[in-house]
Amino acid sequence: MTTATRRARRLAPAIALIGVGALALSACSGSSGGSGSESGAGDGEFTYLGQTENTTIITTLETLAGDQCKAAADAAPLKSDDISGTQWDQQLQLLASQDGLSDMQMAAGTPALMSEFIDGGKVLDLSKALDDLGVSDRLVPAAESTVKALYGDGALYALPTEFNIEGFWYNKELLEANDVEVPETWDDLVEAASTLSDAGVQPFATAGKDGWPVTRLVGDYIFRTLGPDALQKVADGDAKLTDPEYVEAADAVAELGKAGYFGDAVGSIDYNASMNLFLSGKAAFYYMGSWVLANFNDEAQNQIGADNIGFARFPEVEGGAGSIDQIPANVGIPVMLAEKNYDDESAAWLKCIAEGYGDTALNDSGVVSGFVVDNPPSDLPPTTQMVQEEIANAPSSVLWFEALFTPKATGISQNNGAGLANGSLSGEEFMKLVQAANDEG
Template sequence: MTTASMRRRLLPLGALLGAGALALTACGPADGGSSAGGDDKTFTYLGQTENTTIVKTLETLGGDQCAAEEKAAPLTTDSIAGTQWDQKLQLLAGQGALSDMSMAAGTPSLMQQFIDAGQVQDLSKALDDLGVADKILPAAESTIKALYGGDTLYALPTELNIEGFWYNKQLLADNGIEAPTTWGDLVDAAATLDAAGVQPFAAAGKDGWPVTRLVGDYIVRDLGPDALKKVADGDAKLTDPEYVAAADAVAELGKAGYFGDAVGSVDYNAAMNQFLTGGAAFFYMGSWALANFNDAEQNQIGVDNVGFAQFPDVEGGAGSIDQVPANVGIPVMLSTNGYTDTTADWLKCIAENYGDTVLADSGVVSGFALENPPADLPETTQTVQDVIANAPSSVLWFEALFTSKGTTVSQTNGGGLGNGTLTGAEFMDLVQSANDQG
């Protein structure tokens, strides 16, 4: 794969999903979209106008590996703006007119409504019946099931982003530091770097979520992978002492100045640039940043100098370092109304071929198993692929199961943790109160 193909990724979907950018912000007309499902003569797909990767990949498959499926049921596509997405899906669902395949709802709670109403296909059974259940990687399956709160797969992972600490290999080597495997290692590394005049962490404190991600990861490493679900279910609160401890741990990094003096004014692009020009040793970010890392114009430290470390263990914690923080960008769902024999044929072909095609053509790492991975993958991309392939399960990001207000309050105040002006207790009280208000 060439650098040019890696640069085609224009949108860090995982970042936007985690930051709540897929929430509905406008209402639009109800025209356009998709025809009702159940028509064996076509295979209908509805997506967001802003995302062209999925539809282009489907079109490529229709002209190649899925040519027989295309001939039997030609792919027909349509799109609407992302700002109208959830409202449009609700309207189509109410009319029994969801497309055969479409991007899933932007909010997990709406997706759950579709599932409860029996409008979304049980893909665990469908893939098993087709003999291709093994084409979904365990980490991707775990992420989707956690999002929708069940033991059944209801969407396909057209993208799979993992998160962790990217690091400057040379800066660590120059200071006698190895990639951290425990939180204590990470804190010690930060202290060593700071003493040597090297900023330990680049972080977009202005956006907030790159800092709050650390809180969520610490929680699941310390209390176990179901700790944030317990909060969503009302069985625990973020203000409980064991949860506050996670925010306190991140706040301590902020008070020590390890994120820099002005982290509250640093946005996503500035933090990325800081890391890629050698201004910081560690950068917590998702694998959607591969496009930046593999771009020689942006990456002044060199792609071979970028390493990856999974979020470290918390000493004595109930979680495990191999439970990788992940998200699936915008997964796609299949409607029960449109699930026919020809749709099943398309599903089988997609499961078998999507992963290889989207990686080769668009540089996107998906949650599908690869049959013939490209031989010339950049080292960073290969690292991500290896982590995904070997991860037994995944964990969600901090705000994944929060209310919209809780998400906004969390991310608005993430910078306060990063610059040490908020204590862990103050931060958790703000977020818990916002979640309680709905």
């Protein structure tokens, strides 16, 4: 097995938790002999609290401690702790109430809880801190805008240790064989789907059973027609999903379903099955996030070849207020710093993390982060290089459909995504269900 293949197989984590569902963590257990309830700032130490299941962040920090962050580690040695189970947010809330947050920890999984921490002065304003340290340019602009949009404050309160972009992956050979151009507008996409379908090629591989890959399209369409603040307006109560201009987006996706462009029995197709459809050459387009790089770069799974896969941003909608440059994205599990604990030692750690995390995470763990990469590995697979270029060139980003919804509305949305994909649910019916759940709180 080549180095490139080994790196590719560990390249992307499972679907980013913040992007797709709740964090799965609970009871306290300390990897360094402590426990979550005792994980506040250490005297003369730089403390980190993470999830037991995620080893990439702590591994990267440990590597930095012996390299770029050696001076910081000498002054304040790294001490880590972890929590595993199903109660991450609840444990963080408890620690915050006791002023027991670590110097740095993974952020809350729920944006609303992060907003509570921000309003309560628990979380460091990283916009100011990074600027004071002269390293504010070490974050990729699209990643920075994604974090800021999550918490709606306009400032930066977490660091993007992962960065996943979303869009339409496509089979180059299938498009070329059917004289289909890479779509730049929604009308182009619909026309391409029609051409492919008439030729006997399934246009889209879609996990209708999971629902969220379908609802992602609804959100993206809204951002393209109404602009990047469209769903923030819904969260603020200034607009409703049942307003005609929002229903238009769900109707547009439902029309694809009615035409059969998502394939037969799409409601029974799950994530793995949709992946297999695309990687076996049975579908031309596949809307998904860049976490799929691990699958694309795995020769055992990818039957069409990594060189045969292209990436297209979600297309513009003609006359819309949004831009194709606003790329749908999520930041996986970002990390936050405690305001109360921030001192010169923490500042030294923050500075060296900003300067070195991007290269270290990519070279050692194959993880694409939201930090600038200065020296990427020479053996990166072509799909990974493509994503790196997209990230570097994207000036800003937008969130996903359910990012600012209540938990109940998120569930209702994703549970009914299949109805849009198979054409059994109209856009208006879908939006009424989701808006009602949001209204209930």
